[in-house]
Amino acid sequence: DEKNEILAVSGWLVLEWHDYSLQWKPEEFGYIQTIRVPSTRVWTPDILLYNR
Template identity: 40%
Template sequence: MDTSLKKDSPKKSRLQIEITIQLLYIFNLDMAQQYLSTYIELALTWQDVRLAWKPENFDEVSTIWVHCDQVWTPENIVDNV
């Protein structure tokens, strides 16, 4: 049995995704060349209803941790922004 939800995306309804960007370090800033090089942390948060359950039905387990390769994750690209 395949327990992975990786190949399916939640297509039937809109999904709200919270994006948090934290600037950690500025490597280079050249105002004349309009160049900025930084190190950032990007965090995406969402709720996938397909992974919801009632804890009382599962020995009060309310939280599990899985690797991102095992579940659907939104595609994201950050390029020269």
């Protein structure tokens, strides 16, 4: 909106990190390599984006 000098933007932000406290030794758990855990069951940081 040039008249009001407003710019609206939408997009996707993908974040990934490895939480080493969630590791295990596959040989101790039937050689299971990966599992899926809902993000509601694991702490995730609050993200705040702002314009400087």
